[in-house]
Amino acid sequence: MKSEIRDNLFDQAMEWVMSAGANIRNKINDPLEIDTKSNANDLVTTMDKETEYYFATCIRNKYPEHFLLGEEGYGDNITTMKGTVWIIDPIDGTMNFVHQKRNFAISVGIYHEGVGEIGFIYDVMADVLYHAKRNEGAYKNNVKLPHLKEDLNLEESIIGLNHFWLCTNRLVDEKIMQDLVRTVRGTRTYGSAALEFAHVAEGIMDGYLTMRLAPWDIAAGLILVKEVGGITSNIDGDQINILEAGSVVTCNTSIQSKLLDYLQKGRK
Known part of the structure; x- marks a missing residue:
């Protein structure tokens, strides 16, 4: 994409x-209609739907040749990353x-021919707005974020994780994860x-891992982390497929191999 x-x-x-953020703040105390999707903890509200509809309408009016991949049903049926794709x-x-x-x-996240251009x-x-353009760095509001610390040890790292590492056919053994928690x-x-x-990109966390995220969860974050010298993969160390849900490890490059070692050991 030309600059x-x-x-x-x-x-x-x-x-x-x-504009979407201002609308949410203005309505934050309004009554909400709350539904569930895949399970009782997978919530969706009228505000989720209203906000995605706003983006879908704006994009289609301004950029009718672009595509939208979204969570709440207003996107396109996308099977390829050809062209310009907004992932929201x-x-x-x-x-x-x-x-x-x-x-x-x-x-x-805005991608062009499969390459993350804007997040x-x-x-x-x-x-607080975190944002990035490819090859131009990442920012928190108007302050450029520095490249992530080099030569970081896992023992001095703060890691983001949730309790879902056991949810998908016991992908990672509980005892291994407990050992990781004691190590960091x-x-x-x-x-x-x-x-x-965003916190990994800012350097206030050194890594984040989870067993299952969807494209809209990670599309912008992939761009931000890459712009500060971080790395993102699945738990096998393979490149993320932006069109599929799956495991995610995003972190400082210095600790990636050790994090992946724990995850691989926990699958044996």
Whole structure:
């Protein structure tokens, strides 16, 4: 994608992200209609749907040749990453949105011919925008994020993880994960994959791992982490397929091999 086209697309996408965030803040205390999807903990609200519909309408009016992959049903049936594809999670961390009214984010990743060009992760209630353009670095609001620390030891790392490492046919043994937790300096769980990616990019967490995320959970975060020198793979160390749900390990490159060693050992 030519830089001028990317810059214009970035400016337009940022305007829509900020507008969507303002709308959510304005309605944060309004009554919500809450439904469930795959299970009782997989929540979706009228605000999730309203926000994705807003993006879908804006994109189709302004860029009718673009495609949309979204969580709430307003996207296209996408089987290839050809052309320009927007991958959007209107509210990443819906449970936090419902119960806490904070710690959730709008996540927007824009890909062109399969390459991540633009990423936004907007912590709506804190009014903090993480953003990146390919080969131009990542930013928190207007401050450029430094490259991640080199020569980091796993023992001095803070790792984000959740309790779902046992959910998919016991992918990783519980005792191995307990050993990992005892080895690292600390663990954190924020309830929003997008924000956990942003925290890895910022360097306030050193890694994040989970057994199953969807494309809209990670599309923007992949771009941010890459721009600060981090690395993302599945638990086998293979490249992420952006069109499929699966395991994710995103981290400082210094600790990737040791994290993957734990995960592989736990599968034996």
